[in-house]
Amino acid sequence: MKVEDIEQICLIEEESFTTPWTAGAFxxxxxxxxFARYMVMEYNGEVAGYAGMWLIMDExxxxNIAVREKFRGFKLGQRLVVELKKTAGYLGAxxxxxxxxxxxxxxxxxxxxLGFEASGVRKGYYSDNNEDAIIMWAELGSFPQASTEGADGSE
Structure with missing residues (x-):
């Protein structure tokens, strides 16, 4: 993600969340x-989705993760989570x-x-409606890998 992407990111935020992040926050x-690492997924020069994380020590x-409304239903959110996990692992998490x-x-x-397991609850975490958040954790490398079986003639 680059500073130039923020305008498009904010449009996705508005479509996706009741309390969207501001341009200043991004x-x-x-x-x-x-600590922050952010990525975008583009289609024909348009930001179709984005994801972000903080890397602190080995965690x-x-x-946030969001996909533009018109691009939903194509498993782009899944691809973003997989890429976040790969990137985090590569960077030492x-x-x-x-x-x-x-x-x-x-x-x-x-x-x-994608390998996350519920481990707790944050009561009243979301300020818009006081909804609880489920805390989930994944060990990196525990998500399903694309099969390479037979790609090189081996099993």
Missing amino acids: YNELVNNH AHVT SRMTLEVRESNEIARNLYRK
Whole structure:
């Protein structure tokens, strides 16, 4: 993610969240937060989705993941989570954590599919409606890898 992407990121934030991050918050993450790592997924020059995390010691904390409304349903969110995990592992993290709304079954199912397990609850975490957040953790490398079986003639 680059500073130039912030305008498009904010459009995705507005489509995705009841309390979206501001342009200033993203600018601060990109320019001042040395723990922050953000990525975008583009289609024909347009930001289709983005994801971010903080890397602290050997842990990665997912800050946000969102896909533009018109690009939803193509498993782009899954690809973003997989790329976050790969990047975090490459940068030395051994575990990853995130919070997800208790009511967001679609996201919770995706995270479970990618190796995250619920480990606790943050009561009243979301300020817009006081909803609880489910805390989830994954050991990096525990998510399903694409099969390479037979790619080189071996099994």
